[in-house]
Amino acid sequence: xxxxxxxxxxxxxxxxxxxxxxxxxxxxxxxxxxxxxxxxxxxxxxxxxxxxxxxxxxxxxxxxxxxxxxxxxxxxxxxxxxxxxxxxxxxxxxxxxxxxxxxxxxxxxxxxxxxxxxxxxxxxxxxxxxxxxxxxxxxxxxxxxxxxxxxxxxxxxxxxxxxxxxxxxxxxxxxxxxxxxxxxxxxxxxxxxxxxxxxxxxxxxxxxxxxxxxxxxxxxxxxxxxxxxxxxxxxxxxxxxxxxxxxxxxxxxxxxxxxxxxxxxxxxxxxxxxxxxxxxxxxxxxxxxxxxxxxxxxxxxxxxxxxxxxxxxxxxxxxxxxxxxxxxxxxxxxxxxx
Numbered sequence: 001x002x003x004x005x006x007x008x009x010x011x012x013x014x015x016x017x018x019x020x021x022x023x024x025x026x027x028x029x030x031x032x033x034x035x036x037x038x039x040x041x042x043x044x045x046x047x048x049x050x051x052x053x054x055x056x057x058x059x060x061x062x063x064x065x066x067x068x069x070x071x072x073x074x075x076x077x078x079x080x081x082x083x084x085x086x087x088x089x090x091x092x093x094x095x096x097x098x099x100x101x102x103x104x105x106x107x108x109x110x111x112x113x114x115x116x117x118x119x120x121x122x123x124x125x126x127x128x129x130x131x132x133x134x135x136x137x138x139x140x141x142x143x144x145x146x147x148x149x150x151x152x153x154x155x156x157x158x159x160x161x162x163x164x165x166x167x168x169x170x171x172x173x174x175x176x177x178x179x180x181x182x183x184x185x186x187x188x189x190x191x192x193x194x195x196x197x198x199x200x201x202x203x204x205x206x207x208x209x210x211x212x213x214x215x216x217x218x219x220x221x222x223x224x225x226x227x228x229x230x231x232x233x234x235x236x237x238x239x240x241x242x243x244x245x246x247x248x249x250x251x252x253x254x255x256x257x258x259x260x261x262x263x264x265x266x267x268x269x270x271x272x273x274x275x276x277x278x279x280x281x282x283x284x285x286x287x288x289x290x291x292x293x294x295x296x297x298x299x300x301x302x303x304x305x306x307x308x309x310x311x312x313x314x315x316x317x318x319x320x321x322x323x324x325x326x327x328x329x330x331x332x333x334x335x336x337x338x
Contacts, residue, residue, distance in 0.1 A: 003333060008064050008091065010082060011073035013042035013057050015164045016096060019322035020071055021049050027326060030333075032224055037063050064089035066087040068338070071325055072096060087123030092338060094125050094325045101126040101218055108221045110324060111331045112269040113140045118328060119337045125328060130320030131155050131211065131234060131243050132218040134293040136321075138247065138312045139223065141267040142260060146251035149306070151230040153215060154239045154242040157200055157286060160188055161316050170238055192238050200234040209234055241286035243320060244313040251306045260308055264295050264338035269319070274298055282313040291323055 006031075011017045017038075024031060036047055037059040046053045057063060059082065064070055070086035070093045072079050079099040086093040094097045100106040107117040108126045110133055118125065128136070135153055142148075159166045164206045166187040173183045175195035182312040190197050193233055201210035220228045221315050274296040284292035294315040301307025332338035 003338075004030045005068040005329070006033040006035070006066055007031055007072075008035045008037055008067040008070040008086065008199070010059050010070065011096075012036035012047060013038040013045055014073060015160055015167070015318055016073040016321045018047070019317040020073070020185045020326070021047060022327050023318065023322045025050060026059070027330070028047070029329070035063055054320070061089070063086050064091050067091040069094060069329060071322075073321065081125050092121065092123060092125065092332075094109060094127065094328060095126055096321055097170065098129065098175070099126075100124050102221070103127065103298075108218060109328055110136055110140075110222055110269075111327045112137060112222070112267065114222055115328075115331045115335075118332050119335065120204075121337075125326070127321065127324050128218045128222060129214045130161055130316035131157060131232075132215050132222070132247065134243065134312045134314040135215065135220050135245055135247065136222045137267070137269050137293045137296050138264070138310070139219075139249070140277075140306075141263040142249070142251075142255065143233050145259070145263060146253060147256050148225070148228065148249060149229065149252060150250040151219075151229065152248040153232045154246045155200075155215075155232065155234045156209075156239075156246075157234060158239040158241050158243060158316060159192060159236065160241050161200070161320075162236070166192075167240055167258060170240065171281070174238075188236065194238060196238075197236040198233060200236050208232075229243065239284045241288040241315055241317060242313055243316040244282075244284055244311065246309070246311055248301055248307060250304050250306075250310050251308070254300075254306050255301060255308050257308065260298045260310065268333065269293055270295055271282055272296065276338065281311060284313055287313045288315050291318055293296060293319055 036056040040058045043058040064086040070091045073096040076097045083093040110169045158338040215232040270272040271292040281296040295312045298310040301309045
């Protein structure tokens, strides 16, 4: 990866933007020039990268001229506008929103699973939803040995998945409750402090939320399984970082928990933590600021002879967002398709 890149980072003032900076420093991304971009509201703020204070500029079409890649972590509407602009300026646009995930000709990629899809890009590449990434990475090695008949996934998603303001709302509500002050609700449909909200994103006509729909259609695209039967229930919980998922999978034949652990152990990007009697299972707090998807609590599903139940957790800001995109760039530099 000797080639140095000019990178435009849209959303530099946000929580995922901060994770991009941290991840690129830790992984020594070959950066020649880094342009920090955001809305006019954040322009003028500074962020530190490799010991240097960089000023955030307002995002304009001219900001993408001469860039090799653009990391875009903004609203869906902003991505719909900015990704084509970045592409037309000659950059490869890596989008963190849902704007292009289902668009024909746009790769939707977890590098450890379907990195080869990156070769077919046409200037825009999507990273999956932060709850889809750990699910498909945990399923992928199992699919080498069994055919999946059905997946049930129930998520426990942190407030950081809804952004910086949502994280602040959780801490503000906890403080208000401790001080016996009124709770202010702005970013969630109900009070998030000391609660669990079975709604992430808006409801659709079939009763599922858009977040649950994303897990279905994105998993199908990434795994190249267009008819994969999957049902999800996505729940917001009062944690700051990391998403967890309770997964039940039915296969075409039994898969022992020990075999699943062995398959996971050989999969890049996964870390097995599975000694529950002695407290060996991953939690959101354990996995914060970690790169891997952690899996544990593997056991036969007692309701199904071909079923496996397990638990997986990952930092949604890292592998669920920034790290996954940085890894895509690494994969493409190594492959020569960037």
